[in-house]
Amino acid sequence: MTASSPHTSPRPTLLGLFLIFSRIGLTSFGGGLSGWLLREFVQDRGWISEEDFLNGLAISQALPGINVKNMAIWIGHRLFGWRGAALAVAGVLVPPAFVIVVLGSVVGALILHPLTQVLIAGAAAAATGLSLSMGVVTARRVRRQGLPLLLMAATFLAIGILRLPLVWVVLIGGSLSVFCEYVAIRRGAR
Structure with missing residues (x-):
């Protein structure tokens, strides 16, 4: 058909x-x-x-x-x-x-069986590896300019070290990033 x-x-x-x-x-x-x-x-x-x-x-x-x-x-x-x-x-x-x-x-x-613990640890390691891989790929794509690198470092500091709430970091950091890119485009830098 x-x-x-x-x-x-x-x-x-x-x-x-x-x-x-x-x-x-x-x-x-x-x-x-x-x-x-x-x-x-x-x-x-x-x-x-x-x-x-x-x-x-x-x-x-x-x-x-x-x-x-x-x-x-x-x-x-x-x-x-x-x-x-x-x-x-x-x-x-x-x-x-x-x-x-x-x-x-x-x-x-x-859950208490040793093999189950090994399987869960393996799944956690794989998930961590996938997240790390995505982070590395993303970091490689960041323009090697001061402001994007500063925003990336500030995001890592806010979430990874200071343990600030993800929602607020994304809202504030994302808004700041979009605003900075908008200003750069309006100036003709991109």
Whole structure:
């Protein structure tokens, strides 16, 4: 079947909607979910037009909260009203929450085992290494000029040494950085 051919999928059902969102919730990590939702509901099943999907995606991204949850509400409501919205959200949240509780119980039971400690220490080391790698890459991209280096050093000092609240450091440092860059651009230095 080509992308432009008509869809012959069966009509949507509440159970089908719940199962699709359950599968997405159980097998998804990180971003890219909007692409998966597009494929499931627009391309493979033809339950929603591409234009409607993109409108719903724009609304979901503009609203507060998690985009996939917002999309579940929108798609569920679009297909079945409030019952569809409730089942879609339940599908995307409840099965993964159940798995997390079960995994948490298993990890809790095994936490004192020496191998578990080694695995957790290894995961922590890998996460630290990834963060350090990102920091090095970012530091290499900083222009070798006084003000950007000063802002970078001040951010490190504020968060790493003084332990100031991250929110305030980002708000103040980010605003100062944007303002300084704006002034430099207006002067024609960039």
